[in-house]
Amino acid sequence: MAKTIALYSIKGGVGKTAATVNLAHAAAVAGHATLICDLDPQGAASYYFRVRPARKFGRKKLLQGGKEVEKNIKGTDYELLDILPAAFSYRKLDLSLGDTDSRKALKEIFRRLTGDYDYIFLDCPPNITLVSENIFRAADYVVVPCIPTTLSTLTLTKLLDFFAAEKLDRRKIIPFFSMVETRKRLHREVMGELAGASEYRFLQNPIPYLAEIERMGLTRAPVAAGFAGSPAARAYRELWNELARLITVG
Amino acid sequence: MNKLKNAKEFLVTPDLAPEYLPEEMSRLGYRVTEERPSISKSRLFDTFDWRLLGSGLLLARGRDGYQLYGADDGREFGRAPGKGGGHKFSHDFPAGPLREALTPVIAMRALLPLLDLRARSRCWEIRNRDDKLVLRCRWRQLEVRRVAWRSDPHPRPAKGGAAPEPLHTLVLEPVTGYRKPEREALATLEPLNLSPVSRLAAHLYRHVGFDLEAGKKTVPQLGPDWPAAKAALEILRHQYRVMRLNEAGIIADLDSEFLHDFRVALRRSRAAMSRIKKVLPASAKHFRSQLADLARRSNRLRDLDVYLLQREEYRQMLPACLQEGLEPIFSVLAEERGREFKKLARWMKGAEYRRIMAKWGQFLASYEPWQAEDGVAVPANALAPVLPLAEEAIAAACLRLLEHGRAIGPDSPDEALHALRLDCKKLRYLFEFFATLFPSEEITPLINRTKKLQDNLGAFNDFFVQQEALRHFLAALGRGGTKHAAGLAAAAAAIGGLITRLSREQGRVRRDFAKTFKAFEGCGNRKKFCPEE
Numbered sequence A: 001m002a003k004t005i006a007l008y009s010i011k012g013g014v015g016k017t018a019a020t021v022n023l024a025h026a027a028a029v030a031g032h033a034t035l036i037c038d039l040d041p042q043g044a045a046s047y048y049f050r051v052r053p054a055r056k057f058g059r060k061k062l063l064q065g066g067k068e069v070e071k072n073i074k075g076t077d078y079e080l081l082d083i084l085p086a087a088f089s090y091r092k093l094d095l096s097l098g099d100t101d102s103r104k105a106l107k108e109i110f111r112r113l114t115g116d117y118d119y120i121f122l123d124c125p126p127n128i129t130l131v132s133e134n135i136f137r138a139a140d141y142v143v144v145p146c147i148p149t150t151l152s153t154l155t156l157t158k159l160l161d162f163f164a165a166e167k168l169d170r171r172k173i174i175p176f177f178s179m180v181e182t183r184k185r186l187h188r189e190v191m192g193e194l195a196g197a198s199e200y201r202f203l204q205n206p207i208p209y210l211a212e213i214e215r216m217g218l219t220r221a222p223v224a225a226g227f228a229g230s231p232a233a234r235a236y237r238e239l240w241n242e243l244a245r246l247i248t249v250g
Numbered sequence B: 001m002n003k004l005k006n007a008k009e010f011l012v013t014p015d016l017a018p019e020y021l022p023e024e025m026s027r028l029g030y031r032v033t034e035e036r037p038s039i040s041k042s043r044l045f046d047t048f049d050w051r052l053l054g055s056g057l058l059l060a061r062g063r064d065g066y067q068l069y070g071a072d073d074g075r076e077f078g079r080a081p082g083k084g085g086g087h088k089f090s091h092d093f094p095a096g097p098l099r100e101a102l103t104p105v106i107a108m109r110a111l112l113p114l115l116d117l118r119a120r121s122r123c124w125e126i127r128n129r130d131d132k133l134v135l136r137c138r139w140r141q142l143e144v145r146r147v148a149w150r151s152d153p154h155p156r157p158a159k160g161g162a163a164p165e166p167l168h169t170l171v172l173e174p175v176t177g178y179r180k181p182e183r184e185a186l187a188t189l190e191p192l193n194l195s196p197v198s199r200l201a202a203h204l205y206r207h208v209g210f211d212l213e214a215g216k217k218t219v220p221q222l223g224p225d226w227p228a229a230k231a232a233l234e235i236l237r238h239q240y241r242v243m244r245l246n247e248a249g250i251i252a253d254l255d256s257e258f259l260h261d262f263r264v265a266l267r268r269s270r271a272a273m274s275r276i277k278k279v280l281p282a283s284a285k286h287f288r289s290q291l292a293d294l295a296r297r298s299n300r301l302r303d304l305d306v307y308l309l310q311r312e313e314y315r316q317m318l319p320a321c322l323q324e325g326l327e328p329i330f331s332v333l334a335e336e337r338g339r340e341f342k343k344l345a346r347w348m349k350g351a352e353y354r355r356i357m358a359k360w361g362q363f364l365a366s367y368e369p370w371q372a373e374d375g376v377a378v379p380a381n382a383l384a385p386v387l388p389l390a391e392e393a394i395a396a397a398c399l400r401l402l403e404h405g406r407a408i409g410p411d412s413p414d415e416a417l418h419a420l421r422l423d424c425k426k427l428r429y430l431f432e433f434f435a436t437l438f439p440s441e442e443i444t445p446l447i448n449r450t451k452k453l454q455d456n457l458g459a460f461n462d463f464f465v466q467q468e469a470l471r472h473f474l475a476a477l478g479r480g481g482t483k484h485a486a487g488l489a490a491a492a493a494a495i496g497g498l499i500t501r502l503s504r505e506q507g508r509v510r511r512d513f514a515k516t517f518k519a520f521e522g523c524g525n526r527k528k529f530c531p532e533e
């Protein structure tokens, strides 16, 4: 049975997609059959893998689930790593989910895929919407990239409150520090304050702000596919190892 | 998911240019890049009866140690370090996925080194206009060589030592979700009329001269109007081949199954001679007693093999505190087995054994009663068609089994069940010999019923025999028949524990007898073969 890991944040531009792509790649390199579901209509993850959705694929097919979804899974250039590319019509996914009046629609769809994979990563669009609510229920873990500023702490608190209000399992939420710039005083202060705070449970390994990660838009490949020994590749690998340990220990 | 899952491999002729397909793909508008060529060397292993191949598995040892794959799709089941070799049985491998997958398939059989493979491979990546990988194609040159080792139990290949020609293959590895490039590649290859290889390993084994069918235990197909003597000879020749095939492995002591298969063939030979009556000349009589002698000479060794194979099972039957008591017993058994093995091996290497087998083989090759000249006496049934004889023999054996079985009640002595087991066995032999004469849908249900009955009676007998052997051992302990006096009490306790378990099991099997027999008796197809008026 696959473990489902959603990369989620209320905010955009915090490194969700970068983390999805590189953590999933690290999982595959470690020998696990891995699937990325690109749920963001912007399709950034799909773009990084040079994958386009089939013309006929869209939100309706996604919601039909089963074969319609399986048919549209594509192999990436990397062994053991597949992707379900995003379609532009996902931008109206909220409407469709509103019609089905179900907060578990996506959970059902991903459950059908869990037999074929060890890990399923969900790259999510920002905001709290019906889609995100579905995702919170479908995912075993909700991994949240946080840029260490006061604002992102606030959004994390907001997310925790939302989980509490909706009676969702708060233990699913696993934040990590993203785009960290150690030369900045603010980053250091915020991290020092939050790293040990038991109510947040931050992962120990941060992802630094690195030009190499920014350049992924040009290379269109996971950082470790270029040079597995680079600082960025190492950072994601260590973050993955920590996350994988946490998941297997339970 | 696993990209190799849908890989297609084709045999190609040596004159096909490796670059042909990549160039054609490039002409179709794909971006094609060649990766660095690679060379890999590995050695393939399997059991004497091809158990891995038969289960779709492949065990190879290469630079990174042992790897167990799916023979068709290349899916990896597990790895183990290969340092130092000496991995003969599954329990020689470290615990892990490889051993877990291996054990149920090969059981007690030894892994034999079979062939060395050197694969030179050129690989091209085919990419679309987004520079996305959509197909890989690979050209492979495979140099194969049979592993030469002193105790190789396989028959030598007919043609002499020259290394076989290298083989060439073309592999297409599609990427999930990209069907079109693969279709285009297949269309390009279409005019070349290539033959796909579904199981490359089998192909390689044959290429170096292995006969994958040689050890097949199935009995040959008979014709209903054959003279009975011809049918009997066909059966006997097959058993003879199986015996000869297993000799080398017995003498080299590779695993216990060589002797077991040898003895099964021996028993079937003897059964065929006594079940198919009046087809062999009086001059063949002495072969029967010689085969019986052969069986006798290996009885003790087989018994000891069976005890030693049961070691783990026996340990599991006992609580942990009694398990250690078994160890001195097993070491005594292992010592005795060593002596028995030497005796048998020496005899089988000797002139007398070889003479007997040669004579028996000559007789089987030359006996042709249907060619007999006028006036030469031919055994009464030799020329009669086999089908009516088979029907008659099956009906008679079935009837005897029914009569004796019906006479058994809950209070009948154990001996009655032992006797019934022999009746059952006789019927089983007839099925083994003659099943190919009857429509499968008629005879198979009856064979299955008989098998179930025989399993029940066999288990009953087994539990009895094991208890007898243990009792015997207990008595020997009492007489100081073991050097391990210190472990005496522990050994006695362990034996006591085992006998208790075994007799309880025997009782359970005994209670199942009535039901199993009823099922046989009531089997609709049974009435077809043995109508009882």
Ligand SMILES: Nc1ncnc2c1ncn2[C@@H]1O[C@H](COP(=O)(O)OP(=O)(O)O)[C@@H](O)[C@H]1O
Residues within 6 Å of the ligand: A009, A011, A012, A013, A014, A015, A016, A017, A018, A019, A044, A178, A179, A180, A207, A208, A209, A210, A211, A213, A214, A215, A216, A217
């Ligand atoms: N650790 C990092 N260092 C430098 N740039 C990063 C880092 N993480 C993400 N980026 C860049 O920031 C932008 C937004 O990141 P992205 O992963 O797409 O965020 P999200 O998915 O949360 O919207 C992208 O251009 C990405 O290349």
Ligand SMILES: [Mg+2]
Residues within 6 Å of the ligand: A016, A017, A018, A040, A044, A123, A124
């Ligand atoms: Mg994104």
